[in-house]
Amino acid sequence: MSEYPDQVAPFARFLPPQFVGPRFDNTVIRCPLRTIPGNISSKVVSADQISHIFTEFIREEIDISLLFLQNIQVIEIYDVDELGNSTCLVTLSIARTESTVLGNGSTTYITTTTTTTNEKVVETTWRILQCPFQQAEAIQLLSNAILGDPAPILKKHKLLPIVGLATSLKHPSGQQTSGRLFTYLPLPIPTGFPVHIHALFALIQSRQSLLNAREIGLMSDDQYAISRFNGIYVLVS
Numbered sequence: 003m004s005e006y007p008d009q010v011a012p013f014a015r016f017l018p019p020q021f022v023g024p025r026f027d028n029t030v031i032r033c034p035l036r037t038i039p040g041n042i043s044s045k046v047v048s049a050d051q052i053s054h055i056f057t058e059f060i061r062e063e064i065d066i067s068l069l070f071l072q073n074i075q076v077i078e079i080y081d082v083d084e085l086g087n088s089t090c091l092v093t094l095s096i097a098r099t100e101s102t103v104l105g106n107g108s109t110t111y112i113t114t115t116t117t118t119t120n121e122k123v124v125e126t127t128w129r130i131l132q133c134p135f136q137q138a139e140a141i142q143l144l145s146n147a148i149l150g151d152p153a154p155i156l157k158k159h160k161l162l163p164i165v166g167l168a169t170s171l172k173h174p175s176g177q178q179t180s181g182r183l184f185t186y187l188p189l190p191i192p193t194g195f196p197v198h199i200h201a202l203f204a205l206i207q208s209r210q211s212l213l214n215a216r217e218i219g220l221m222s223d224d225q226y227a228i229s230r231f232n233g234i235y236v237l238v239s
Contacts, residue, residue, distance in 0.1 A: 066182070070186055092117065167197050185201065
C-alpha cells in the first residue's frame with residue numbers, strides 16, 4: 003500500500019481501521035471509467051449510465067449470480083457520492099449445505115440465497131446438481147468432430163465436461179423459475195426450462211451469445227474446437 007498509494011487510496015473506505023497488513027480477506031473491484039474520448043474507444047460512460055446498469059443488475063439477476071460460483075459467499079454493491087459518502091445498495095449472501103454424492107458420480111446440495119436492499123429481504127432456496135463426465139470421453143467425441151488432438155485446446159482454455167443444474171425449491175414470489183444458461187455467471191440466454199443450466203459454453207467475447215461453428219466468417223482453430231465442445235455439452239445435458 004505504501005508503494006502504490008494512489009492505486010489503493012480508493013479502497014481505503016473498505017479496509018479495516020489502521021490496516022497495514024499485506025493481505026485483505028475480501029475482493030474489491032475498481033472499474034476506472036473513461037471521462038474523455040481516447041485512442042482505444044471514443045465511448046464515454048456517464049455516472050447515470052453506470053447507475054442504471056447496476057440498478058438493472060440488482061433488479062434482474064443479482065439473486066442468481068452466485069449459484070454456480072464456489073469461492074464467493076457475499077457480494078456487496080456500494081454507491082459512493084462526490085463527497086465520499088457511501089451507501090450500500092444491495093447485499094447478496096449464499097449458504098451451502100454439504101454435498102451428497104450420488105451413485106453416478108454426480109453431487110447435489112442445497113443453497114439458500116439472501117438478497118438484502120433498503121426495501122426488503124428476499125430469501126430463496128435452491129437445489130444444485132453437478133454432473134461431471136469423463137474427460138477421456140469428451141476428448142474422444144471431439145476427436146471425431148475436429149481435426150487434430152483437442153486435449154491441448156481443452157487444457158489451454160481450462161474446459162471441463164461438467165454440467166450443473168439449479169432448480170428453485172422455495173421462491174418467495176411462488177413463481178416458477180425462468181431458466182437461464184450460465185457459464186459460472188448468468189448469460190442473457192433463456193433455456194426454456196424451469197431450471198438454470200451451467201456449463202463451460204463457448205461464448206463470443208461480450209458473453210451475449212454462444213459461438214456458432216457453422217456460421218460464415220473467420221474463426222480460429224481454438225474457437226472452432228471450443229464451439230464444437232460446446233455442442234457436446236448441449237448434447238450431454
